[in-house]
Amino acid sequence: MLNRDKTVAIIGQGYVGLPLAMAAVDSGWRVIGIENSRSKFELIASGISPVEDVASTKVQIDLASGAYRVSNNVADVAEASIVVICVPTPLDADRAPDLAILEQAVRDISPHLSDGTLVINESTSYPGTVRDFISPLIESLKSSPSVSIDLAVAPERVNPGDKVWAQKNTPRLVGGLNEMSTKRAVDFYSSICDEVVQVSAPEIAETAKLLENTFRLVNIALVNQLAQLCADQNINVHEVIDAASTKPYGFMKFTPSVGVGGHCIPVDPMYLSWWAANNGGRASIIEHSDEINLGMPIYVSRRVRELLPTGVGRVMILGVAYKPGVKDVRETPVTSLRDDLLAHGCKVGWLDPLVADWEGSAPVDPSWECDVIVIATAQPGLPVEALSKRGIPILDCTGTFKELANVVRL
Ligand SMILES: NC(=O)c1ccc[n+]([C@@H]2O[C@H](COP(=O)([O-])OP(=O)(O)OC[C@H]3O[C@@H](n4cnc5c(N)ncnc54)[C@H](O)[C@@H]3O)[C@@H](O)[C@H]2O)c1
Numbered sequence: 001m002l003n004r005d006k007t008v009a010i011i012g013q014g015y016v017g018l019p020l021a022m023a024a025v026d027s028g029w030r031v032i033g034i035e036n037s038r039s040k041f042e043l044i045a046s047g048i049s050p051v052e053d054v055a056s057t058k059v060q061i062d063l064a065s066g067a068y069r070v071s072n073n074v075a076d077v078a079e080a081s082i083v084v085i086c087v088p089t090p091l092d093a094d095r096a097p098d099l100a101i102l103e104q105a106v107r108d109i110s111p112h113l114s115d116g117t118l119v120i121n122e123s124t125s126y127p128g129t130v131r132d133f134i135s136p137l138i139e140s141l142k143s144s145p146s147v148s149i150d151l152a153v154a155p156e157r158v159n160p161g162d163k164v165w166a167q168k169n170t171p172r173l174v175g176g177l178n179e180m181s182t183k184r185a186v187d188f189y190s191s192i193c194d195e196v197v198q199v200s201a202p203e204i205a206e207t208a209k210l211l212e213n214t215f216r217l218v219n220i221a222l223v224n225q226l227a228q229l230c231a232d233q234n235i236n237v238h239e240v241i242d243a244a245s246t247k248p249y250g251f252m253k254f255t256p257s258v259g260v261g262g263h264c265i266p267v268d269p270m271y272l273s274w275w276a277a278n279n280g281g282r283a284s285i286i287e288h289s290d291e292i293n294l295g296m297p298i299y300v301s302r303r304v305r306e307l308l309p310t311g312v313g314r315v316m317i318l319g320v321a322y323k324p325g326v327k328d329v330r331e332t333p334v335t336s337l338r339d340d341l342l343a344h345g346c347k348v349g350w351l352d353p354l355v356a357d358w359e360g361s362a363p364v365d366p367s368w369e370c371d372v373i374v375i376a377t378a379q380p381g382l383p384v385e386a387l388s389k390r391g392i393p394i395l396d397c398t399g400t401f402k403e404l405a406n407v408v409r410l
Helices: 017-026 038-045 056-065 074-079 100-112 129-141 179-190 202-232 237-244 268-278 284-306 334-343 384-388
Strands: 007-011 030-034 068-071 082-085 118-121 150-153 172-176 196-198 314-318 347-351 372-375 394-396 407-409
Touching: 007 017, 007 074, 007 100, 017 030, 017 056, 017 068, 030 074, 038 068, 056 068, 074 100, 082 100, 100 129, 118 129, 118 179, 129 150, 129 202, 150 179, 150 202, 172 179, 172 202, 179 196, 202 237, 202 268, 202 284, 268 284, 284 334, 284 372, 284 394, 314 334, 314 384, 334 347, 384 394
Parallel strands: 007 030, 007 082, 030 068, 082 118, 118 150, 172 196, 314 347, 314 372, 372 394, 394 407
Antiparallel strands: 150 172
């Protein structure tokens, strides 16, 4: 007989859900990973991990031991005492929160939840999502009024590609709708993580998660704006940042870049500004930071074209993923850079050792003839050293390659 008390179902087996599933297995849980994308389900079922931070061998071992099962049948949540939701929470066309996927996941699971199940939301969203959005939906869709459901939030803090901070050693914020929900969620994460931080309400954890990512967005915007101001006045912004970084307190180093990307930094702060506006306030610092970061690829495009004698030519972009070490191209600012270069008549080729297909286009060969190279993401394995010997200008937006010939930093 299966032990429901030691079974957890995780909805969504992506960048957040799969590492959590593997960590839960390591902590003695039986895990059912529910995945509704047919291709991802089949990939995982065949023992292949779709995310960089989880080795396929790990998936294979956990599948073989029976401690982990991937399923595309949401009714399997009935076997679990805990259900954790790890599905995307993107923006809509107006850059406002789009909770359609989260809503669908809650609609899918609700009729199948067993009495006494603890549902935890890990997906990032605005304050009040668990209390005002998820809870009423579950209550209206659960199989019977006598079914009692506990609810908590534990925002994911995963940093894909990070070799130091992972599920186990990253402190976890937990807030439940009531004492029992909080206690059960704290117990669950205490079995997986070294440190669990209990907060007084789900809204504290939800808002803290948005503060963390907004902190990054705003500081990235600050340094991106400073980079443009310094370049105009011939001041080396990297030397400025290194100098400021010698202050032992009250300063944290951020470096200029082609912009922000991924599913978190460009997205989550918009949940906070939408929530502020919805409540009659205004998070103007977020709006302005977003504007600066969205403008960076356009600024970089201008800097690239200034390196071409006629302002147009063949440009090779190195690194298209939104950050080094991952193949994820979601929200990558490199898309805007490419589009702006194309709009100004340039021909663009790209190369990224981790990305085989980017929005339907294939990478070029490193020998591709071009007039200028722009390093957008410092992806491991890029042939930068060999390419620098060609003698053509290279604009490095990552600040990584200062020792090489012909390299100009942003
Ligand atoms: N990726 C990150 O670095 C990161 C970090 C912290 C927090 N988050 C947050 O975590 C959440 C999940 O992000 P992610 O990066 O893991 O997304 P992801 O796209 O990598 O994975 C989500 C998975 O959920 C699946 N899915 C969607 N609806 C489903 C449903 N109804 N039933 C079963 N499976 C379903 C999708 O097919 C996908 O495989 C988001 O809210 C995100 O903001 C992400």
